[in-house]
Amino acid sequence: MSEVAVNCTNLTKIYDGETTALYDLNLTVKKGEILAVLGPSGCGKTTSLRLIAGFIRPDNGEIFIDGERVAGKTRFVPPEKRGVGMVFQEHALFPHLTARANVSFGLHKKSPALQVDYLLKLVGLDHLADRYPHELSGGERQRVALARALATKPILVLLDEPFSNLDADRRTRIREEVRAILKTTGSTAIFVTHDQEEAMYMGDRLAVLNNGHLEQIGSPEEIFHNPKSRFVAEFMGNTDFLPGTIVDDGIQTELGVIPQRMDLPIGSEVELALRFDDVDFRLDEKGSSMVLARHFKGSYNIYRLRLPSGRLLHAMKNHTELLRPGSPIRITLDFGHNLACFYAGKAVEVKK
Numbered sequence: 427m428s429e430v431a432v433n434c435t436n437l438t439k440i441y442d443g444e445t446t447a448l449y450d451l452n453l454t455v456k457k458g459e460i461l462a463v464l465g466p467s468g469c470g471k472t473t474s475l476r477l478i479a480g481f482i483r484p485d486n487g488e489i490f491i492d493g494e495r496v497a498g499k500t501r502f503v504p505p506e507k508r509g510v511g512m513v514f515q516e517h518a519l520f521p522h523l524t525a526r527a528n529v530s531f532g533l534h535k536k537s538p539a540l541q542v543d544y545l546l547k548l549v550g551l552d553h554l555a556d557r558y559p560h561e562l563s564g565g566e567r568q569r570v571a572l573a574r575a576l577a578t579k580p581i582l583v584l585l586d587e588p589f590s591n592l593d594a595d596r597r598t599r600i601r602e603e604v605r606a607i608l609k610t611t612g613s614t615a616i617f618v619t620h621d622q623e624e625a626m627y628m629g630d631r632l633a634v635l636n637n638g639h640l641e642q643i644g645s646p647e648e649i650f651h652n653p654k655s656r657f658v659a660e661f662m663g664n665t666d667f668l669p670g671t672i673v674d675d676g677i678q679t680e681l682g683v684i685p686q687r688m689d690l691p692i693g694s695e696v697e698l699a700l701r702f703d704d705v706d707f708r709l710d711e712k713g714s715s716m717v718l719a720r721h722f723k724g725s726y727n728i729y730r731l732r733l734p735s736g737r738l739l740h741a742m743k744n745h746t747e748l749l750r751p752g753s754p755i756r757i758t759l760d761f762g763h764n765l766a767c768f769y770a771g772k773a774v775e776v777k778k
Contacts, residue, residue, distance in 0.1 A: 430493070431457045431582055431614040432478060437487035439473050447473040449638040451487070455582075460608060460615045462629025464622065466661070469635040471618045475584050478616065479512060480505035492581045511575030513585040517567045519559045519574075525566075526555040529573045545573040549607060564592050565600040572604060576611060583608065583615040589624065601628060622663050626650065634658050651763070656771045659699040666705075666739045667697045667768075677767070680733055681757055687777040688767055696774065699766040700759070702728060705741035709749065710756040717753045731757060 437451040448470040455461045463471045476482045478489055480496065480503060489497040491510070496503040519528050530542045546552045549569040559567055568588055575583050588604070589597045605628055608615050617628050625632050626646040633643040634657075642654045653659035656667070670677040670684065672694040677684040684698065707715070707729070718738070719730040722745070729741045729749065739757065749755075764776045 429457055431455050431459070431491065432616070433490040434474075434478070435488050435490075437474070437477060437489065438485050439470075439477060439482065440485045446638050448477070451640055453633060453640070453643070455614060455616060457614050458612050459630050460605070460617060460628060461631050461633060462617045462619060462625035463633045463635065464619050464625040465635035465641075466620060468637075470638040471620075471635050472586060473638075474635070475586055475616060475618050478582070479510055479584055480508050509578075509581035511578060511580035511583045513568070513571050513575050513583065513588045515587045515590055517559070517571045519567055519570060521559050524556050524558055525551055525562065525570045528559070528570055529577050531574065533577055542577065545577055548576075548610065549573045550603070563596070565596045568592070568600055569603065569607075572607060576607075576613065581614065583613050585615060585617045587619055588617075589619075597624075604628075622661070634661065636661075651766075652773070653699065653766050654773045656697065656699075656768045659766055659768070664702045664740070666700045666702075668700055668737070668739070670696050670698055670767075672696060680735055680737065681759060684759070684765065686764060686767065688769075688774045689777055690769060690774060694769060697768045699768065700739065700761075702740045702742040704759055704761040704765065705731070705739050705757065706760040707731060707741055707755040707757045709753055711754055713754040713756040715755050715757045717749050717751050717755055719751055720749065731755065733757065 432455040434451055434453040437448060439448040440446050451474060463474060465471050477484050483502055484497055488495055491508055495501055496508050520531065523531065526542055526546065529545055543552065546555050549572060551566060551569055554562060554566060589601055592600060601624060619625050629646060631644060632646055632649045634641045634649060636657050642649060642658050649658065650662050653662065659665050668679050670679040672688060672690045672692055675683055676686050677696060677698065714734040716732045717729055718732050721728045726745050727743045729743060731739045731741055733739065767774045
């Protein structure tokens with residue numbers, strides 16, 4: 427039996443004959459895996475979900491679900507026959523049905539009530555089974571939608587930005603609950619979001635899309651620490667870029683030479699990606715850099731710094747370290763790892 431739940435090959439979708447929403451997407455999702463697909467608005471993430479669900483037809487490429495070809499040049503299986511459960515942003519619950527009735531909707535009439543009761547208990551709503559959607563909170567409605575998606579025992583669960591209508595506190599709590607439910611049931615899921623933090627929490631792997639192209643796919647740690655393009659490094663957040671020039675002993679920057687050797691000709695212009703925790707600084711009356719602003723984040727502060735060239739960097743400090751804007755400082759880099767380096771927008775590997 428195949429360990430692959432979903433396989434997309436050369437998947438392409440063009441709207442109105444000219445706008446390419448998705449181009450040549452190759453994607454594999456293993457059984458029991460949660461894949462988080464993320465990217466900015468218009469990058470193709472919802473289009474990819476709609477193609478897999480069967481709501482739209484691809485213009486090129488093929489889709490296989492559990493080894494069966496469900497979309498291609500000569501074959502198109504409708505959504506209801508693909509073995510896919512769907513959780514929408516707007517919940518899409520029937521307002522005139524109770525939570526229990528919503529979960530059981532679409533099931534065979536002979537399906538045991540115990541199955542529905544089990545799912546309601548699994549999502550923590552067995553005590554609210556007889557309430558209608560308007561009597562439930564946003565998070566509770568989302569859990570009912572998930573229970574309904576799981577009721578038919580689908581091969582795959584698709585979630586399209588399911589938490590975007592929840593407030594920040596509920597959003598954090600519900601995503602923890604939903605991930606735990608998906609893992610408890612051993613479900614395979616594709617989760618679409620534009621929120622980087624949410625994607626890193628939900629996904630076993632992340633797929634980053636940009637303008638219809640797959641930029642990178644990998645574990646959350648790999649995507650964050652080893653971005654393959656400048657776009658991925660910037661999109662994942664908390665990143666500044668420091669220009670540099672390849673020299674004999676590393677990369678010459680405004681902050682000195684970074685002892686990191688790249689397989690590039692001497693004199694090549696590159697950019698280093700600096701996360702906020704890679705940058706440190708101290709007060710120095712003779713320092714040529716300056717604190718511009720401090721942003722309190724609770725357990726830590728983010729400082730906005732200006733280099734002599736006018737370039738801006740950000741640094742993370744403990745919440746107890748309070749420095750006034752206008753203070754002269756000396757900036758140092760304290761990274762303890764290889765910094766992501768980009769040449770013409772693409773990552774360059776460090777020489778070993």
